[in-house]
Amino acid sequence: MIGDLKNGTVIEIDDINKTENKIKKWYRLDNAAKIYPATATSVWAAVFRVSVTFKDEIDMEKLQIALERTAKRAPAIAARVRKGFFWYYMEPLDKKPVLQPDVQNPCMKMSADENEGFNFRVRVYGKRVALEVYHALADGTGAFIFLKTLAAEYLKQKGINIPEYNGILNCDDQPEPEEMEDGHNKFSQFRINEKRTDKRAYYLKGTKEPFDEVHITTGILPCDQVKKRAREKKLTITEYLAGIYCYVLYKIQEDENPRRKRPVIISLPVNLRPYYNSKTMRNFAYFINAGINPNYGDFTQDEIFEEIHYFFKHSLNEKYLNAKISKNVSAERNPILRIVPRSIKDVAMNFTYKFVGDSRNTSTLSNLGLADIPGEMNDHIDRFDFMLGRSRFTNVNCAVVGFQNKLVINFTRGIKEPYVERAFFRELVKRGIPVEIESNQEVE
Amino acid sequence: MSYCVNCGVKLAESEKSCPLCHCPVVNPMDSECSPEKLEHPYPKRRDTIKNIIDRKFIISVMSIIYLLPIVICIAVDTLLRGRMTWSVISTVSVVLCWVIVFLPYLLDKELAMFYTSIDLIVLVGLFFSIAWYVGNYRWVWGIAIPTAILAYVIINVTVYGVSRGFLHNLYTGAFVLGATGIFCVILEVLIWNYIRRFLDPARNFEYWSAYVFISCIIIAGLLCYIERKKTLKRGLEKRFHI
Structure with a gap:
């Protein structure tokens, strides 16, 4: 409530918001989201997960209230994706999502009748609250804002005062239109449309599991030690982990000794929000492909670190990123493509995804960075987790998030053999970084 | 807390073997661990997904493939003749193929009468598209439509008989053979009638369908006989089983 004391009038903030910040009934899918429903199958969809582990047992009633309030505050996530004739679209839902028990095989495709039709689910197990989101709605950063808000709201329901900063939304406020904006369309400047020229990358082989099977291996590392090792090489944590991951994959290919060596490429999502000061909760990331081509000769670990470091230096600036996203947006704006029925677009996008998209990287490494939360929450939270769902074609993916001194690395695997994460974590141990491992493997 | 002897990583209390190399954890102090410490990071409950074939996607791909000859034929025909002529026939032919092959696959239901x-x-x-192109509709009414309707009736009666249990085992084959014989007789009558009316009034009936009919009836009778004689049927099954 704000008041004009001189005139003695009082205006409800909610009333102002109701008139100024109207949330639409439906939204076009943003540029990055368009690929996800098109490539979804009857048994697979791109789903990822962020979770928070509290220090105390969870009060389910309070968490349910917090979830309902958070869902109302964040229509970007509290929505479902539907089919239009020409495009898919997103429809915020004015319903109440329900908490679900956790499962051994997370990030499975959501059915249309599940959770009141929402394309997200919140799952609880022990002290952990996990948010699984269909990628067509949001990216990791958007989902993380939702999770942090949910955690803050839950603590508020428990009577703990949590101020709203560091990405925490106030559930008493109305959603802001900026949170729903399509960053790709808004910020593409079309100065130059840069084509992707990536070649087919090395493919991690293995015994494929059915799509309802997923192997999760979690490594918990001390953040300070990883940072120290990275600093020694004058690298950031992302560069350091990407460098090690790339080296490990390179060595795996070397051991296989194939007739024709393929480039070892790691796909790294880049959060575009800081470049454009965007507050969107929807997809606003661009995947850059970093790696090495073994056909040039033998690479040492330090050479790979250098390759990754300078690739990051070169690629991560507004101008280059804008050229890349402009290319994608210009394709979407093509008038001929726009009038093609969705089912035909789906087929074309499927082929593109398989032969030009996923085949261009060996694996994905997604780093959400260090979780920024208000200091008042620190005493109540043990750790955060970030996990990619099974990819449709690439067999192993990796996601990283840090909180306080815990750096949590989750490997998601769609094949039986754990040789990639084994090599990765052994490499870290070899470098003097202690690793604690847990997994979703069945225990009799 | 145990360490994997192979990997050197610290293993969570819940892990009974190293998730990286499957090396079993042998910890003499294990018995001292309190049960609550052994809580596994994931529950046993699993999400299940119905493994449904993505029919719509397959149909979409095949429809696009089917669409290609239609587009090419229409484009070539229109370019050469300035309007659609023979391309109408090719378009309807492709549509017919699509309907026969993909409609039952798309709907995935037993609706024989609807599909036929x-x-x-x-x-x-x-x-009609062929008749329009050649400028002669008489054969459509005289031969084509009656033949198509006759085939439609035979197929649906057979399906109905099988679904209701009137036709089973060798009786089904006997019925189909008998119906085929009758079909050939009616077809010859239709053709003869058409030729006599529009082409050659002096044309005689040739009785070719009689050979087909008699052959079909003999084999159909044989099948019925075998079906009735169980011992004979079993003996034949034993000798000719595949």
Whole structure:
């Protein structure tokens, strides 16, 4: 409530918001989201997960209230994706999502009748609250804002005062239109449309599991030690982990000794929000492909670190990123493509995804960075987790998030053999970084 | 807390073997661990997904493939003749193929009468498109449509008989053979009638269908006899089983 004391009038903030910040009934899918429903199958969809582990047992009633309030505050996530004739679209839902028990095989495709039709689910197990989101709605950063808000709201329901900063939304406020904006369309400047020229990358082989099977291996590392090792090489944590991951994959290919060596490429999502000061909760990331081509000769670990470091230096600036996203947006704006029925677009996008998209990287490494939360929450939270769902074609993916001194690395695997994460974590141990491992493997 | 002897990583209390190398954890102090410490990071409950074939996607791909000859034929025909002529026939033919092959696959339901009715409608459309192109509709009414309707009736009666249990085992084969014999007789009558009316009034009936009919009836009778004689049927099954 704000008041004009001189005139003695009082205006409800909610009333102002109701008139100024109207949330639409439906939204076009943003540029990055368009690929996800098109490539979804009857048994697979791109789903990822962020979770928070509290220090105390969870009060389910309070968490349910917090979830309902958070869902109302964040229509970007509290929505479902539907089919239009020409495009898919997103429809915020004015319903109440329900908490679900956790499962051994997370990030499975959501059915249309599940959770009141929402394309997200919140799952609880022990002290952990996990948010699984269909990628067509949001990216990791958007989902993380939702999770942090949910955690803050839950603590508020428990009577703990949590101020709203560091990405925490106030559930008493109305959603802001900026949170729903399509960053790709808004910020593409079309100065130059840069084509992707990536070649087919090395493919991690293995015994494929059915799509309802997923192997999760979690490594918990001390953040300070990883940072120290990275600093020694004058690298950031992302560069350091990407460098090690790339080296490990390179060595795996070397051991296989194939007739024709393929480039070892790691796909790294880049959060575009800081470049454009965007507050969107929807997809606003661009995947850059970093790696090495073994056909040039033998690479040492330090050479790979250098390759990754300078690739990051070169690629991560507004101008280059804008050229890349402009290319994608210009394709979407093509008038001929726009009038093609969705089912035909789906087929074309499927082929593109398989032969030009996923085949261009060996694996994905997604780093959400260090979780920024208000200091008042620190005493109540043990750790955060970030996990990619099974990819449709690439067999192993990796996601990283840090909180306080815990750096949590989750490997998601769609094949039986754990040789990639084994090599990765052994490499870290070899470098003097202690690793604690847990997994979703069945225990009799 | 245990360490994997192979990997050197610290393993969570819940892990009974190293998730990286499957090396079993042998910890003499294990018995001292309190049960609550052994809580596994994931529950046993699993999400299940029905493994449904993505029919819509397959149909979409195949439809695009089917669409290509239609587009090419229409484009070539229109370019050469300034309007659609023979391309109408090729278009309806492709549609007929699509309807026959993909409609049952798309709907995935046992609706024989519905599918055959749609097939019949499109087939009649094909007859008319050919008749329009050649400028002669008499054969459509005189031969094509009656033949198509006759085939439609035979197929649906057979399906109905099988679904209701009137026809089973060798009786089904006998019925189909008998119906084929009758079909050939009626077809010859239709053709003879058409030729006599429009082409050659002096044309005699040739009785070729009689050979087919008699052969079909003999084999159909034989099948019925075998079906009735169980011992004979079992003996034949034993000798000729595949």
